[in-house]
Amino acid sequence: MSTLRFLTWGYWLLTLALFAATVTMVFTYTPVEETMGVVQKIFYLHLPVAINTFAAAAMVFIASIGYLWERKAWWDDLAAAAGKITALLCAVVLLTGMIWGRSAWGHWWTWSPRLTFSLVLFLLYVVYLMIRPSIESPQRRAMVCAVYGIIAFLDVPLVYLSVKMMPDFHPSSIALAPPMKLTLLAWFLPVTLLAAGLIVTRFTLNCRLRELGERREEEAHQPATEPLGGIA
Amino acid sequence: MKRSLQQIALLVAKDLRIEARGKQTVGLVIVLGVLIIVVLGMGLGTGGPGAPMSGFKSTAILWVAYLFGGVLCFEKTMAVERQDDALAGLLVAPLDRGALYIAKLLSNLTLMFVLALVVTPVAILLFRFDLSTHPWGFVIVMALGMTGFAAIGTLFAAAVSSTRLQGGLLALLVFPLSLPVVHASTQMMRKMFEEGEALSGGGLATLLAFDLMFLALSWFVFELVLEP
Numbered sequence: 001m002s003t004l005r006f007l008t009w010g011y012w013l014l015t016l017a018l019f020a021a022t023v024t025m026v027f028t029y030t031p032v033e034e035t036m037g038v039v040q041k042i043f044y045l046h047l048p049v050a051i052n053t054f055a056a057a058a059m060v061f062i063a064s065i066g067y068l069w070e071r072k073a074w075w076d077d078l079a080a081a082a083g084k085i086t087a088l089l090c091a092v093v094l095l096t097g098m099i100w101g102r103s104a105w106g107h108w109w110t111w112s113p114r115l116t117f118s119l120v121l122f123l124l125y126v127v128y129l130m131i132r133p134s135i136e137s138p139q140r141r142a143m144v145c146a147v148y149g150i151i152a153f154l155d156v157p158l159v160y161l162s163v164k165m166m167p168d169f170h171p172s173s174i175a176l177a178p179p180m181k182l183t184l185l186a187w188f189l190p191v192t193l194l195a196a197g198l199i200v201t202r203f204t205l206n207c208r209l210r211e212l213g214e215r216r217e218e219e220a221h222q223p224a225t226e227p228l229g230g231i232a
Numbered sequence: 233m234k235r236s237l238q239q240i241a242l243l244v245a246k247d248l249r250i251e252a253r254g255k256q257t258v259g260l261v262i263v264l265g266v267l268i269i270v271v272l273g274m275g276l277g278t279g280g281p282g283a284p285m286s287g288f289k290s291t292a293i294l295w296v297a298y299l300f301g302g303v304l305c306f307e308k309t310m311a312v313e314r315q316d317d318a319l320a321g322l323l324v325a326p327l328d329r330g331a332l333y334i335a336k337l338l339s340n341l342t343l344m345f346v347l348a349l350v351v352t353p354v355a356i357l358l359f360r361f362d363l364s365t366h367p368w369g370f371v372i373v374m375a376l377g378m379t380g381f382a383a384i385g386t387l388f389a390a391a392v393s394s395t396r397l398q399g400g401l402l403a404l405l406v407f408p409l410s411l412p413v414v415h416a417s418t419q420m421m422r423k424m425f426e427e428g429e430a431l432s433g434g435g436l437a438t439l440l441a442f443d444l445m446f447l448a449l450s451w452f453v454f455e456l457v458l459e460p
Contacts, residue, residue: 068456116415123408134401135392144391144405147453151384151409154445158412161438 011197018190022183030183039103044184046096048191049089050118056086056195057125057153064149067142074207076142079149080132081202085195087125094118120159124152138210236331243327243335248342250312257308258346261301265351268297273358287425290361291370292418297351298344298374299414302381303403305343306389309336314393323458333454337386337447344378366424369431373424376439377417380446381410387450391457413442 026041033040063079066072097118098108109115128148135141176184251257272293276285313319322332355361363370388405420435 068453120408120411120415123411127404127408131401131405134404140391143457144388147387147391147457148405148409150453151446151449154449155409155412158438158442158445159415161412161416161434161441 011193015190015193015197018193022186022190025183025186030179031177033180036103039100042096042100044187045191046093046100047184048188049096050093051188052191052195053086053089053093053121054156055192056082056089056199057121057156059199060086060125060128060149061153064146064153067146068150073138073142073210076138076145077206077210078199078203079145080206081199083125083128083145083149084202085199087122087129088198089195090118090122090125094122117159121156124155128152138213236328239327239331240335240338243332244338244342247309247312247335247339251339251343257305257343260308261304261343261347262350264304265297265301265347266354268300269293269351269355269358272296273355285359285361287361287363287365288418288422290355290359291421291425293359294348294352294355294374295377295414295418297355298348298378299381299407299410300403301347301351302340302344302378302385303406305340305347306382306385306406307393307402309339309343309386310389310393319458329455329458330451332458333386333390333451336390337382337450340382340386341379344382348374348378362425365428366431369424370421372431372436373417373420373439376436376443377413380413380439380443381406383443383446383450384409387446387454387457390454413439416442 022044026044030041030044032038059082060079063075063082067075067079094115097115101110101115102108128145131148132141132145135144273285276289276293313322356363385402385406389402392401392405416435416438420432420439423429423432423435
């Protein structure tokens with residue numbers, strides 16, 4: 001087994017072990033919240049995933065700037081990988097938020113500023129994934145996606161400002177008991193490791209797929225060297 | 233500066249002259265806008281015969297008409313440049329690419345304002361929408377919103393004009409990015425026409441921030457997206 005493969009396995013095993021430890025922590029060490037009960041525990045997953053969504057979106061932004069600056073294809077591969085994980089994490093934020101909201105407000109969905117904000121963020125990055133296969137030329141695809149990736153990230157504070165105009169009942173700050181705070185902090189570790197691991201894995205795969213595509217194209221353009229045997 | 237302004241004026245005049253001769257885009261977007269208003273008006277209803285539609289609903293329907301009409305304008309003004317490779321001629325001309333962007337933006341805005349000039353009175357007539365409470369608030373919010381929307385639309389119309397799936401793709405790109413503009417302006421309309429509040433400074437600042445940021449960014453990257 002090569003060192004890289006060994007490290008990869010180690011990384012994923014560590015992430016899995018940390019997830020198992022934090023889940024155990026939530027159900028054994030952390031107290032049950034009085035008003036909401038067990039459903040409140042979803043918050044320990046919700047907040048770290050939300051923060052990681054922003055980090056992944058920031059990575060799309062940085063990789064997009066990198067592509068426009070250097071025009072190297074691997075920047076686009078990185079942006080595509082981070083874009084995919086942003087959409088995935090944002091879907092988790094939306095789902096966990098909806099489950100929390102169902103218990104807190106009695107509805108799966110309310111047009112509160114933060115829910116709207118998450119939905120718009122999700123749509124922005126789902127569209128980012130949808131436009132990629134729609135553009136055939138790799139250079140043009142990378143260019144359009146880089147511009148989109150930059151604008152989408154700059155859109156985020158404006159979406160936040162615009163949704164602030166709506167009436168709000170989402171909690172802006174939550175008072176947590178010390179064990180709850182510790183559990184929340186502990187959850188950041190596996191979630192961040194998972195997000196980073198997924199981005200790196202997807203990035204490596206994107207690079208390989210691109211190299212394979214380039215090699216196939218080169219082969220297709222090479223003139224046939226073998227003589228046509230058997231035809232007299 | 234004077235030279236750039238002259239270039240912009242020439243380019244806008246060229247676009248509008250082509251439009252005046254062909255009358256393809258304006259006719260199309262106006263008919264589409266009126267159809268959207270009729271269809272959404274029927275779907276949402278006015279609350280029974282004799283009852284006017286609420287100001288908030290009316291402005292939201294108008295926004296939908298402006299958005300779809302706008303996307304058609306962006307596509308058409310850029311498609312003109314792709315015909316007979318006219319864009320190649322513009323690119324080799326001693327023109328500033330920033331001037332080209334501003335010119336396309338102004339052409340698009342002119343077409344969108346023409347659309348608004350026809351479609352808004354139709355909405356007022358059909359929905360009995362009372363604009364008299366905040367007429368200038370409506371004009372300012374819509375003008376700022378349209379400018380931000382057109383800033384993004386013009387940029388991406390140039391970026392995707394040479395790709396397949398152009399029509400659907402442009403709407404897909406532009407709609408989510410312009411959601412803050414649509415959202416901020418509909419919230420401001422709600423406050424003005426439903427809650428009777430005055431035009432809010434915070435909302436205007438959001439719209440202005442959006443316009444300025446996207447105008448500056450689009451102007452900056454327009455040259456890159458025009459590359460073949």
